[in-house]
Amino acid sequence: MAAAVARDGKHAGGRPTREEAARREERLLDVATAMFLDNGYDGTSMDAIAAASGTGKPSLYARYGDKRALFLAVLRHSVDLWARPLSELGQCPQHALRLADLEPLLERVGRHILECSITPESVALKRVLTSQAGQFPELAATLQDAGWGAIVRHVAALLRLAVDFERSDVADAELAADLFLSLVLGRLSHEALLGIEIDRSAIGGRITAAVKIFLGLGFVAR
Amino acid sequence: MAAAVARDGKHAGGRPTREEAARREERLLDVATAMFLDNGYDGTSMDAIAAASGTGKPSLYARYGDKRALFLAVLRHSVDLWARPLSELGQCPQHALRLADLEPLLERVGRHILECSITPESVALKRVLTSQAGQFPELAATLQDAGWGAIVRHVAALLRLAVDFERSDVADAELAADLFLSLVLGRLSHEALLGIEIDRSAIGGRITAAVKIFLGLGFVAR
């Protein structure tokens, strides 16, 4: 048998290729992410991560130092992944908006944000973040700003296109955006966090009502 | 030395008095509650609970069976304690309300609920509930109903006194109450859950804006 002959481009031993190393790194992070999000910090052992990622514990510790550091890397990576689709919100019309155009736009934006917020991945991320917030206090504020904060800023920019906040009673676009998001997410995000199955048929009506109330178009009949 | 002479009404040994037993039971539950809420389920060992409550582990296991059962008892007790002050909401006017009276009433109710929701005890309870929701799925729905659900029903009853929902665009008092609560809690409850210090000076303005938007009185200047 010839020693260390590559098959499918893989080395049979020795130092891995640079791209092979990068691939393993990514795979390790993916595996660790899935396990942490599914079973929490305490429920995921370094032994299990090593076994599932096809490496040994010493490699884990050589790369990340300790369990906390690996967990932090997983959280940062996950928040990045989660925040990315929100950039679609930035591709909204840049010109001024009439109120009549704002209503359907807010419905679309609201539905989009709600759908993004109740995916199993998003819920698992927020849950594990919540449960470990006490142990990683420096990160909670950062991630809250990258999550909720980023959405608020996007929506506030939208609102400024349609509303003259200097003449509004609220006078603060970010507060208004915050209230809009609160209306849209509300109970559904709480329930998702508790693992309660969400009644998807209620989403449409909730969004519609939320937008109407927000724009002062209901709920009291006129 | 005379054996087993009571001092301060306590027995020096043997079977405890009935009231003494009840007192120990309550003390044990209080101690376990504080530890579970401060350090989470995995972060609290039965050894630590036994030591802090001044008893031995065998007594713990004789009374509760295992750690899960003790944890469940703690959660139920805590949710009961938390839901009690909400009954004050039931002592609202029973007669019909004019819209003009509804605004200050909603401000008071909203502030009260928000204040109750961001106390350290309430936050800790929700956090530990969230982090263990996956392990205790049967309980999550029950406790959600006893918490958020109870508040929604209270507020819905209030709204029905002032609004004719059959002629409203929303047409559902519970959805309206749900949206009102969402507005009031919103970002602040999320931040509290993540352990982020809350800017208390922002509470007043948020409540006012929430009520105005909810009642269709803002935010667009008229």
Add this chain to the structure above:
DNA sequence: CCTACCGATCGGTAGG
């Protein structure tokens, strides 16, 4: 990079 181990800690129980 793997195996095998370290000390510590856990939930739960036997024995008296």
Add this chain to the structure above:
DNA sequence: CCTACCGATCGGTAGG
């Protein structure tokens, strides 16, 4: 009711 222990599992490391 207390002490002392059980097997299991953990995070992390030595040794080669």
